[in-house]
Amino acid sequence: MRLTPGPAQDVDLDRVDLFDLDLYTDGDPHPVWDALRARSPLHHQVLADGREFWSVTRYEDVCRVLGSHQEFTSERGTVVTHLGVDDVAAGKLMTSPDPPRHTQVRRAIGSRLTARAVAVWEDRIRQAIVRFLQPALDGAVFDPAEQAPLLPAIVTGPLLGIPERDWDDLVQLTAMVTAPSDPHFRQGSEAATLAISHHELVAYVTAWVEQRRAAGRENTSLLDHLMSVHAGEAPMTDEEIALNGYSILLGANVTTPHTVSGTVLALVERPEQFEKAQADPSLVPNLVEEGLRWTSAACNFMRYAVADTRIAGGTVPAGGAVVAWIGSANRDAAQFTDPHSFDITRSGAKRQVAFGFGSHFCIGAPLARMTLRVFFEELLGRCGSIELAGEPEHLRSYFIAGLTHLPVVVQRRRTP
Template structure:
């Protein structure tokens, strides 16, 4: 998946485009397609089969409306394309599949647990794990940066949910199967749907066992928080807790690993790498630009609750509406020179974490993890070189790099230790 526009919009045949096709995001050029749609047909209907279809929204303003206004567009019928035409079994029980006001009451305790102040107490643990992930690069031999980053979310999510370290690798594999069941590297022996079901079965069985033990050993972790949560005077039922455990770990694994890989793929071999590395004041704006540029969550889906007109198109009540976040984050009406990676970009109103009531509840954790990662990269290494093919996930839900071989040049003073990188 190219992260820049490469084909002029007038050369794109929009009638031949299938935005559900996972191969497009693994091997194709969706940004050129989205650019053409923004300019020629920003609210466009795609028919999927004889009975199913959806509206694609590609402009920032429209995307913000769809995600923000729960009185017009609901999350409770499914938020991802694989659920198109199906009822979401988690509706009303999982935060991601629940509308306000119930969603607000469900979200409040989690939001209090994930404030900047609260997540700061995990900084030391996350820093140690990040150093462990980067330790292979100290050899100055080729290492797969993307593979290392795939395990990055578990350094925070695993710690904050109180999950055993020995389970983290398998949990990473299972969540990747959930978001990329079409990818040949992660697909099971059957169809994509069978891969998805198998991953879900194992994940839910895993968390069922965790809950059984955690009920008798409550702590200050996020799973214990869910176990103690009350909504409208009632404790969450087991199914709701399981669903939210799944949502938390999926959200972490969807966002965090693909931001540094997308950014590094763009800046390695350019002066931008040196500029960002040598100016600590650029950390915040650089991370935000990495989020905008990578836009790791490809889409969110909603359903219209009433008839509404959007840019002259009549969306009927019950129609599925899909917001393409990567497109909204390249909207030239909001972002000057949107196809330029600008580490000084300000303001930067990107919606990599979504928008409105469902703005990613774990954004504080993701930001902390990425700042720690880039700080460790820039303090430990002075240069990088891509030494192999960059491969992208086959997934219509995630824009992500799964392989990116690199060689790192170690800065003077960085050395091996049993615990990670030492300056």
């Protein structure tokens, strides 16, 4: 998805297709979202196959849809690839139940992912990122968009308990889940790609659990921890363990790489921002928040209206699918001054909703924030400059906003 909007456009709202993959691959969704926020904050669309959904694009409405489970439920599924067909894992995945079940599962798993809990991993993560960046410092063309999908596996693989030999396959499978139409990941039809990836990921975690139990190993990793989790009074079933392990793998692998590459591109296109961050390392945490806002890698989330619900000047009927557009909310001028400018000194950048909002706020946010902070600390400390060495290419997906190619050349930073 293009991150810097092009020239203003006259948008015909009657012809807007928010599921048009070309809009995100080669087009520019930002003028469309701008027009929707201004003129049609609750937008109804019927697809050619008869499926329909309502979209909210303003920041406050997005937060309400994601934050009010009494009005908008997660129980039938939360991702747009399931539109029209209830998610078979709904109610079992941590990402789908409404409170109180969601709270019980989240509390049990989240104890291992608090900011305090993940802080002890910082040195290990820094070492992994230094190794990741080394090829870029050798002077050859380096492609962070192509390489970054492996970064979460390098960082979190040991923490999850995933052996290195499996990283490449798992990265490929998680990409297939979130971008089943992209030619880099598609295997046959979009439906076939989704079916293959879901099956293989769940089967992987199921086999992992069986092997761990047979080995009788101690509870040392996050996936090990799932095997001992009690949600409420009862332990999680094997199916719930497998599905939530799948969800953790998906969350760990999917968004952070695109935040990395999209933020790198923003700094390449704005060398003054790169230099400002180099001159003042204390700006890096805010750079991370602005990068999260700017890239909005998880472009949207879906909910279903519990009853006829008034929102954004209209009504969503009971059972209607509502898509909350994160990428639009994070460019809402009512919340972010000059929202289409990338500014690492922006006041209020942390209000971004890239991690979602409400009870389903991303459980891995502390780990993602730390990974991004360490990445940019090391990048800025080691790189004197970064220049494009070719045209960026965008992921073909309306769910994940990202890059598939970003060839750059890096010059080492001279030490005083």
